[in-house]
Amino acid sequence: MNVKKLAGEKAVEYVRDGMTIGLGTGSTVYWTIRKLGELVKQKELQIRAIPTSQQTSDLANELGIPLETFAQSTEVDLTIDGADEFNSSLDLIKGGGGALVREKLVAAASNRLIIVANESKSVEKIGKFPLPIEVVPFAWEVTAKRIEGLNCVPTLRRVNGCPYVSDNGNYILDCSFGYIENPAKLDRTIKLLPGVVDTGLFISMADTVIIGTTNGLKVLSKKN
Numbered sequence: 744m745n746v747k748k749l750a751g752e753k754a755v756e757y758v759r760d761g762m763t764i765g766l767g768t769g770s771t772v773y774w775t776i777r778k779l780g781e782l783v784k785q786k787e788l789q790i791r792a793i794p795t796s797q798q799t800s801d802l803a804n805e806l807g808i809p810l811e812t813f814a815q816s817t818e819v820d821l822t823i824d825g826a827d828e829f830n831s832s833l834d835l836i837k838g839g840g841g842a843l844v845r846e847k848l849v850a851a852a853s854n855r856l857i858i859v860a861n862e863s864k865s866v867e868k869i870g871k872f873p874l875p876i877e878v879v880p881f882a883w884e885v886t887a888k889r890i891e892g893l894n895c896v897p898t899l900r901r902v903n904g905c906p907y908v909s910d911n912g913n914y915i916l917d918c919s920f921g922y923i924e925n926p927a928k929l930d931r932t933i934k935l936l937p938g939v940v941d942t943g944l945f946i947s948m949a950d951t952v953i954i955g956t957t958n959g960l961k962v963l964s965k966k967n
């Protein structure tokens with residue numbers, strides 16, 4: 744059973760006609776985007792979408808999903824995205840695919856954030872997945888040293904031996920902190936460091952997590 748497809752397609756049920764949808768990045772939300780594309784093509788759904796990466800923008804264009812930018816609208820009704828880890832408070836680590844900065848901007852502009860994931864992303868404490876941190880390339884070595892001082896091992900993300908460059912022209916440090924006791928505090932601390940653009944910690948942003956499992960779907964919702 745394709746549990747990513749199961750979770751990804753389920754999220755489409757939350758989309759309504761006329762909505763502006765934030766489209767996340769990755770192999771789970773891929774299934775959401777494909778399904779949305781089908782519904783748009785069959786004229787069963789009228790939406791506009793704001794993509795969180797070039798990769799998602801290309802996919803949406805290919806599927807005929809109308810795109811817009813924040814120049815047209817600064818409010819997003821619903822964003823659907825993936826995650827690398829989530830806990831029972833719905834705090835997340837994101838950015839495994841390098842799209843964390845745009846993902847966070849789109850999520851922050853959204854009235855609702857739905858995460859689609861498979862069960863392996865569910866953890867008691869986040870931090871086993873190395874935390875992606877986007878940094879300005881200039882003096883990245885200095886920024887990495889400062890981050891290392893917070894008790895982690897930062898590794899510059901590389902592709903074919905060259906630094907990985909995000910859609911924003913920045914580098915990504917994958918930082919192994921081990922289990923993170925206070926994710927909100929760590930996020931604030933890291934963001935104060937010069938050179939840091941943003942972190943992959945998404946604290947109190949997600950409203951719902953749709954989890955695909957081999958026994959079917961589970962849905963976690965934010966406790967008010």
Ligand SMILES: O=C[C@H](O)[C@H](O)[C@H](O)COP(=O)(O)O
Binds near residue numbers: 838840
């Ligand atoms: O930068 C990438 C994103 O945060 C993804 O949403 C995240 O890495 C999860 O991707 P996937 O669904 O492929 O595991």
